[in-house]
Each structure stands twice: as C-alpha cells, then as structure tokens.
Amino acid sequence: MMRSILLLIALSGSAASAQNWALLNPAYKYNYSNDGTDTISNQIFVTHIDTLGVDSFRYELNPGGVICPACSQGRTAACWSGLETDLVRITAPQALGQELILDGTAWYFVGESDTLLVETMAASGSSWVGPGNISAVIYAETETELFGSADSLKWAAFSNGDTLVLSRDHGIVHANRASAGHFELIGRDGPLVEGNHFPRVIDLFNYQVGDVLQYHDESTFQSSFCVHFVDGRTKYEVLTRTDGEGTTTYTLERTFTAHEESYYPQMWTPCGTYNYEGQEQISFVVEHDSFTEVNFFGSGLRGPLFPGAMDSVFLEPVSNGSPTMLASRLDSLGRYVVEPNIIYTSGWEASLLCRSNEDSLLFFPSDDHYRFTMVEGVGLTYLDWFRFESGATRTLEGYLLNGQQWGSIWSNSVILGDNENSxxxxxxxxxxxxxxxxxxxxxxxxxxxxxxxxxxxxxxxxxxxxxxxxxxxxxxxxxxxxxxxxxxxxxxxxxx
Structure with missing residues (x-):
C-alpha cells in the first residue's frame, strides 16, 4: 500500500507546510513492513522519555530479537548442546535505531554505529552535516494524502547510503538503511488506528459472555519411581466480562476431566490409576498490552507483544524464566498468528533460549522444548512444552466465539463422564x-x-x-x- 503511494506521488517540489514536523509521536506504535506486503514485520514505539530541556527530549525505542549468524562465540556450559546454529541478539535496535533525540526542530536517530541528523524544517535542496561527518540533503518534497488525511512528505539522502522519507504527521514512512534494511510504514496503532493494525494482547483473548473454548490436554511427568501419563479435556465458558483501565477480567466456568495412569518404567507394572473431574468458576485476567502471570492462556509468557519481542517464559516446574523470541505471521483468514521463533528445526525443536557469556547473545539449551500458537480473535490454539522429566500438550478442539462454532464442543455431562471410557x-x-x-x-x-x-x-x-x-x-x-x-x-x- 505505502509503496504504491510513493510511486504515484509526483516529485513536484511543491512547498511543504511550514509547521513543525513530528517524526515520532509517543502515543502511537508504528507498524512497518520489510517485504512490500501488508504483513507487519516490525512495530516501533517509545518505551521511555527523558526531558533534556525546554524543547529537547530523548525517546528510548523498543529493541527486538534478531537472528545473528555472525555471533559464534559466547556459549556457556549451561547452554552447550553441540548444535551448530545461529544465535539471537536480545536487544538489537530496529529500523529507527536505539533512541531518538529531539532538539528544537532537529531529530537525531541514534543507532549502534552511526547517528543520523534530520533537519525537518529544511527546504528542498538544503543540506547539512551531522555527527560523524554524515552529510544529508533534502532532494524532494510534496503534498499528499496518507491514511486518509492530508500530509506532507520530504525525501532525505545521507552520505552513508541511507535514505528516509519524512512525513509531517506520520513520522518515517520509508527507510532504506544499510544497518537495518528496507522498511515501509503501513499503519499506526494509538488513539486512532490508521492503516494495518498489529494485535494487542487483548485482541488475542477478546471474549464475550457465552463464548466457549474446549481443549484436549496431555501431560507426562516422573515421580521418584514412576512415570505418569495424564489424558483429559477442559472446557471454558465465559460467564462475565468486566473491562477496566488497561485490563479485562473474565469469570469462566471450567469443566474438566482427566485420567492418569502411572507405571514403573523398568518392569512396566502399574503404580496406580486415578480419575479427576469437576467444575468450578475461575477468574481470568488479561492485561491489554502485556502477557502476565494471571493470563493462564498466555503459554507462560511474561512481557510485551510485538514482532521480534524478547519475552520470558515460565514453565512448571521451572522457577526462573527463560527467554524466547516471538514471531508473527498472517494466516489464510488474515488473522495474526503469534508463535515462538524457531531457528533450529531439525530434530529437537528447542526454542527456549538461555544467556551466553555475552549479554547480547542467547543460545539454545539442548533439552528444552517449547512450542505454542496463539491466533488473533481465538486465543491459544496449541501448546507443547517439555523440560527435564515433565511435559504437556494442549490442543484446541473446538470453540464457540461470537455465535460461530468451529470443531467439537462436548456437553458438560459428557466431559464429566469421559473417564468411564478412557x-x-x-x-x-x-x-x-x-x-x-x-x-x-x-x-x-x-x-x-x-x-x-x-x-x-x-x-x-x-x-x-x-x-x-x-x-x-x-x-x-x-x-x-x-x-x-x-x-x-x-x-x-x-x-x-
């Protein structure tokens, strides 16, 4: 969409508006595509603001995880697996750099290796020299319409090879940077949703009264002498919904059944057989912009949601969180799917990551397995994890959402009597x-x-x-x- 706009705009050299240009609005999250499609590959937003003076501010930007083939050192004994695979940087700057500094009408894009100075009030043909002797020139400007509203654009070229297209009201709409690649603005999320929207956490778990989710649950674990196998079903029905400031609280009716069998592995003789079933009301709390402990559909995640976000994962019986990198894609229905980013896909598909000797690097532990799938408007559809001698799988069997049913939903009486046939x-x-x-x-x-x-x-x-x-x-x-x-x-x- 943005590419079409840029190609169709005539570089007429017409004068842009004289008002101040805001290349970043802290109230918005900026959604970029790096492949020319409508899929959001990067979301950039402000995480912290420092006031430096009357008209001077420092905006800290969210970093992301990046696959780093060049990072070959830094393995620790705890992370050793013998796998020759890429590492992941956990605090890599995105397309706009690590931070932006506003000084009057001048904007400094601070990256790892260089800093770009952008003089937003400069007219077409004007040039300047910034930090590191990087020179720049405004080589075109025009009036246009962007996301349904009138806007002004300026094209800036820099001596280090970077180019930026500046918008008076929408920030950086196009960036081609040697350090970060090619990006185009395809939407913003904030007080107004403009263009393409990337889901918030609440968009994954946005349920109404009467909605139903049903899961098939499997788990294995070892006690001192026995290995245990548990097979069951859990159905959740939304009874109430209360929306607060930044949170939504649901009351759910949980109907469950499980059949457990345990064996001595050496002789394969039974240790015991158990059945569990019941029904209860539970509270389910969703923080709109972050995965938290009380969001038990969040696959053990703690942290924000955006493409490439580095979050922590807490899995039983793990007491400390392990980092993992989020990935996102669009499914055939145009819904965003959130999953862990899997690099090593041959054999044991570990996606949990642990710290190496360098703070900016992560490596795969050899004996952890962690997969999940969450779908916009549906929630958790699949979870599969294993650590040491315990693991579990949860698979969505059916749902009833906003009156639309998919898959299989069992009656409560059938679920509660399921152990008789198990x-x-x-x-x-x-x-x-x-x-x-x-x-x-x-x-x-x-x-x-x-x-x-x-x-x-x-x-x-x-x-x-x-x-x-x-x-x-x-x-x-x-x-x-x-x-x-x-x-x-x-x-x-x-x-x-």
Missing amino acids: VEATALFPNPASDLVRIGNTRPGAWCTITDMRGRAVLRHTATDMNELLDVRILPPSVYVLTTDGSTPQRLIIQR
Missing part, C-alpha cells in the same frame, strides 16, 4: 516393531503420541482410521510409550 486398551501390532506399527481401536481425529522413557514426546500423529498405520522409521531402537486419545498407554518397542 481405559480402553490400544492394540499394537507388531510389537516389537521396526518400520511400521498398526494401532487398533483408534478414533479418526484422535492424537497418537509416542514418548520416550523420560516422558518427551518424540512423535505425534493424528489418526485418520480406526486401524491406523504409523511410520516409526525415524525413531531409533529403544523402548517407548504410545498413547492415543482416550486409551490406556501401551509400551512400544522399536527393534531392528
């Missing part, structure tokens, strides 16, 4: 298996999960037939546990 044995043949194993008594749509003896999910598959054929050739020879939705876990031996 002990049917799964038939496996052959067992031991080498390449293929047939799973009997399956239900189309049911999850089939193979875990190792530490409880880590190593293979997942959705059944399409009542006698499902599963390819296990990617698994090394060992002893595993296979569970299917609503059935007793079975020991599976891979032998070649």
Whole structure:
C-alpha cells in the first residue's frame, strides 16, 4: 500500500507546510513492513522519555530479537548442546535505531554505529552535516494524502547510503538503511488506528459472555519411581466480562476431566490409576498490552507483544524464566498468528533460549522444548512444552466465539463422564516393531503420541482410521510409550 503511494506521488517540489514536523509521536506504535506486503514485520514505539530541556527530549525505542549468524562465540556450559546454529541478539535496535533525540526542530536517530541528523524544517535542496561527518540533503518534497488525511512528505539522502522519507504527521514512512534494511510504514496503532493494525494482547483473548473454548490436554511427568501419563479435556465458558483501565477480567466456568495412569518404567507394572473431574468458576485476567502471570492462556509468557519481542517464559516446574523470541505471521483468514521463533528445526525443536557469556547473545539449551500458537480473535490454539522429566500438550478442539462454532464442543455431562471410557486398551501390532506399527481401536481425529522413557514426546500423529498405520522409521531402537486419545498407554518397542 505505502509503496504504491510513493510511486504515484509526483516529485513536484511543491512547498511543504511550514509547521513543525513530528517524526515520532509517543502515543502511537508504528507498524512497518520489510517485504512490500501488508504483513507487519516490525512495530516501533517509545518505551521511555527523558526531558533534556525546554524543547529537547530523548525517546528510548523498543529493541527486538534478531537472528545473528555472525555471533559464534559466547556459549556457556549451561547452554552447550553441540548444535551448530545461529544465535539471537536480545536487544538489537530496529529500523529507527536505539533512541531518538529531539532538539528544537532537529531529530537525531541514534543507532549502534552511526547517528543520523534530520533537519525537518529544511527546504528542498538544503543540506547539512551531522555527527560523524554524515552529510544529508533534502532532494524532494510534496503534498499528499496518507491514511486518509492530508500530509506532507520530504525525501532525505545521507552520505552513508541511507535514505528516509519524512512525513509531517506520520513520522518515517520509508527507510532504506544499510544497518537495518528496507522498511515501509503501513499503519499506526494509538488513539486512532490508521492503516494495518498489529494485535494487542487483548485482541488475542477478546471474549464475550457465552463464548466457549474446549481443549484436549496431555501431560507426562516422573515421580521418584514412576512415570505418569495424564489424558483429559477442559472446557471454558465465559460467564462475565468486566473491562477496566488497561485490563479485562473474565469469570469462566471450567469443566474438566482427566485420567492418569502411572507405571514403573523398568518392569512396566502399574503404580496406580486415578480419575479427576469437576467444575468450578475461575477468574481470568488479561492485561491489554502485556502477557502476565494471571493470563493462564498466555503459554507462560511474561512481557510485551510485538514482532521480534524478547519475552520470558515460565514453565512448571521451572522457577526462573527463560527467554524466547516471538514471531508473527498472517494466516489464510488474515488473522495474526503469534508463535515462538524457531531457528533450529531439525530434530529437537528447542526454542527456549538461555544467556551466553555475552549479554547480547542467547543460545539454545539442548533439552528444552517449547512450542505454542496463539491466533488473533481465538486465543491459544496449541501448546507443547517439555523440560527435564515433565511435559504437556494442549490442543484446541473446538470453540464457540461470537455465535460461530468451529470443531467439537462436548456437553458438560459428557466431559464429566469421559473417564468411564478412557481405559480402553490400544492394540499394537507388531510389537516389537521396526518400520511400521498398526494401532487398533483408534478414533479418526484422535492424537497418537509416542514418548520416550523420560516422558518427551518424540512423535505425534493424528489418526485418520480406526486401524491406523504409523511410520516409526525415524525413531531409533529403544523402548517407548504410545498413547492415543482416550486409551490406556501401551509400551512400544522399536527393534531392528
């Protein structure tokens, strides 16, 4: 959209408005695209303001995580995994730099390696020299319309190779910087939403009274002698909604059931079998612009939401948070999807990150697994995590949102009685298996999960037939546990 505007504007040299130009408005978040599409790749906003004088201010800008192939040093023993993969910088400046300083009508864009001085009141043809002897010139200006309102634009070129297109009312609408790449402004979020909008946290979890979410839950953990497998369902119905200043509080009715079986792994003899079910009212609180502890649909995240945000993740039984980098994309319906940024995608897809010897670097721990998917207007649709000897998976099975239903939603009576049908044995043949194993008594749509003896999910598959054929050739020879939705876990031996 912005690219079309820039191409169609005639560089007429007409005089721009004489009023002061605001290249940054702290009340707004600026949404940029780096690929010429309507997908927001970067969101830039002010995190802190210092008053330097009567007409002088320092605006600190939000940094983001950046994949850093050149960062090859800094591994610690705690982070060692033997994987040759890129590292991630946690405080990298975005397209506009680390901070902006306003001094009268002059703006300083402060980056890591240079600082650009922009004289907003300079007319076309005017030039100046800034810090580091970087010279600049205004080589064109024009009047135009941007996001439905009249605006003025100026084109500035710098001797270090950078170019900026300045807007009187909308800041930097185009940037081509050697240190950051090519960016175009495609929207702003603030008192007014202009152009393309990036979701706030509340946009992910924006429910109304009567909305329903239903999840299938699986978990594994080890006690002192036994390995435990839990399979269940949880349904949430919104009973009340109260909107406050920056927060929304829901009262939810939680209806749940779970079937737990535990075994001595050496002999595969039972430790115990347990059933849980119940119904209760709980409070669910959403802070509009940040993931917090009380937002239990937030996948354990703590921190802000924007593309490339570095947040902390808190997973049981972890007591300290681990950092992870957020990624976002548009789905086929035009909704934003928020996920962790996965770099190493072969084998164990770890996405949690831990600090290295350099504060600006992160590296993957070898034994952590963390995946989630949150969809704008729906919320959490998938969560899968493992750490040491514990892990869990939560999958959205169905919802009723604003009167629109998707997937399967069970009645409360069926959920509360589900444990009566959750002990049917799964038939496996052959067992031991080498390449293929047939799973009997399956239900189309049911999850089939193979875990190792530490409880880590190593293979997942959705059944399409009542006698499902599963390819296990990617698994090394060992002893595993296979569970299917609503059935007793079975020991599976891979032998070649």
